[in-house]
Amino acid sequence: MNLRQDPVASLSALSSVLDLANGLEGEKSLLTGLFALELALDGGLSEDDARAAFYVGLLRHLGCTAYAAEESRLGNDVHLRRNLLRGDAGRPEHVVRSVLDANPSLPRRAVGLARLLTSSRRLRSEWFAEACGAARLLASGLGLDTRVLQGLDEAYERWDGTGGPRLLGGTDLHEVGRVAQAAHVAVVFFVGSGTAVAQEALALQSGTTLDPAWAKRAMAETASLQTLSDARIEAAEECLLESPPTIDATALATTFGDFADLQSPFTRGHSRRVAEACASAAPRLGLDAAEQATLQLAAYLHDLGHVTLPTGLWLRPEWTPSDREASRAHAHATEQLLTATPMLRDAAKLAGAHHERLDGGGYPRGLAPAALSRAARLLAVADVWVALQEERPHRPARTAPLARHALEAEVKAGRLDADCVAVVAGTKHVRRAPGPGPTSALTPREVDVLRLLAGGATNKEIAEKLGVSDRTVQHHTIHIYEKLGVSTRAGASLVAARTGIV
Incomplete structure (x- = not known):
């Protein structure tokens, strides 16, 4: 149909x-x-x-x-x-x-x-x-x-x-x-x-x-x-x-990328950060305008296949071998979904290849280096670079120097592209302050609370982290919701991701 x-x-x-x-x-x-x-x-x-x-x-x-x-x-x-x-x-x-x-x-x-x-x-x-x-x-x-x-x-x-x-x-x-x-x-x-x-x-x-x-x-x-x-x-x-919606490919990609990232508190804003890293590095690696546009769509949507698998898989602190094998299905699912979508079809293979590696040991196809374009190599590096600096169920977030060291180790092992790592890891990422829009009215303390909310922390955990009372966190949360025009954590997380707060 x-x-x-x-x-x-x-x-x-x-x-x-x-x-x-x-x-x-x-x-x-x-x-x-x-x-x-x-x-x-x-x-x-x-x-x-x-x-x-x-x-x-x-x-x-x-x-x-x-x-x-x-x-x-x-x-x-x-x-x-x-x-x-x-x-x-x-x-x-x-x-x-x-x-x-x-x-x-x-x-x-x-x-x-x-x-x-x-x-x-x-x-x-x-x-x-x-x-x-x-x-x-x-x-x-x-x-x-x-x-x-x-x-x-x-x-x-x-x-x-x-x-x-x-x-x-x-x-x-x-x-x-x-x-x-x-x-x-x-x-x-x-x-x-x-x-x-x-x-x-x-x-x-x-x-x-x-x-x-x-x-x-x-x-x-x-x-x-x-x-x-x-x-x-x-x-x-x-x-x-007779009256079609005016949706462009970027709007479609960011919407469904955000949809996928909402699945886990550990990944909210992830795809947008990967897209930002790709956008920064792509011109310096010689990608032309068409390649950059396709790469952006792929970056927003590379983890779309995550939602086809149970959320509990992505929240487990330890994986069994069968868990690891099951997780690999998301890359193929991403490619299939995008292949069936006319406005995003050109980004399908690129998005589906974000876990391929230069030593042929990646997935889902175990592609050889000759089959991996510069854009595919960049997306793979950007995904790892961003993920390493995000908290995961099995580890805390790494600092940029530690993430850079991990990427360099992957280059030495023959898995990631050296030029892409040099450009991506050589760029200092500065977390954005609230800019024009709904987040501009937030106080610095409210921004801190919002970032922790988006990461899935409870009010008690936020209070302990910031050294304030539970009631103070509750008041901050109420004010955040009012200023952002939302009424839920997911809504606040989406606004935070769209504006680069997380």
Whole structure:
């Protein structure tokens, strides 16, 4: 199922990463968007509203990485999200069953269930807030209609007012979002179990999760999901292209790079820092303008494949040999995702090669030196250089001199390019102070708190680090959120990454 015209085609293709991050199959996000568009038009909404419903359905899961680290404490977060989506998350028994099914062994199940039972109310409210807030903020970088942003912000609200994050309900919810919600329920059950089960789910959730009118219309049209003809796809594309979003390749790359970096508190802002290191070094290494532009896209997106794997893998302080082997799949996943995305296709092989090494011992292909371009060699060096100066679960962040020494050792071992290391490690990186924009109003102390917040530190840990009380940290956090116009840690982390604070 392919839409042919950019930028709609590229955004639609890249939505498959949202499906993979949630353990879903069958182009769920794209199918949801198309079904939402058809429901809206058939239900008498304007074409503008129908287009907005398409993007709300397409990008519903754009904030799913925002709370992934916390979800991973309950079990395999990819499986957990998939299980929750295939039922009514408002029913406690379904949530419990989802947690149990997301754990492979009895001890892990016991741990996950204990954490759920002791923190269920907090987890639920935080998850709604983090997921919706991140989706809205990420989508704002794509220049989408305000109706789309509102629909994403209300994606987990319910018709009966028991959802979140603001307990909205009924006609207080934007109709675009209500249409997309009905399409989501129809498609997620159709893809997993077929038409009859999808219709049953729509009936069960009518009047609770779903607007009864849109649930009824979706029930009547669910069977059409079995025969999505070329003619219907062309009709949808024609409607979408009457007013296409003005998305360029850089906006698409930075948005989905940020989406990937949100998965772990150890990687927030990582891709932007790698892109910055590449941008600084590329001209001095003789890359022409076209090579530099492709390299920038690859740098933003090199770790996109991370989200196809459980977050717990990236948070473990020690890896087993099987963990290490599993982690290598992310590079190939990145290349596949970008190859399918027209606006980013030229960056696919470059992004997928960021773990290749000059001695042929890298992955995923074990390429020989002759197969590695100067841009590929630079991206590999920049990724290691930046990562070494970031904290990881198994080690603290290294200073620049120690990181430089580690790179030089890799050159001696024949794994990294000497010229690239000389240029990248020879550049003194200065952490940015707040510039024009939302971070400019922050005090120096608030900047310190924001950096620690973005790194996943609790209020107590921040207080100990800065030598202040928990209450002082709480006050700083409130002021930070107010000044940045956000309400969650993920939102604050995104703003910090976009402005170079982290």
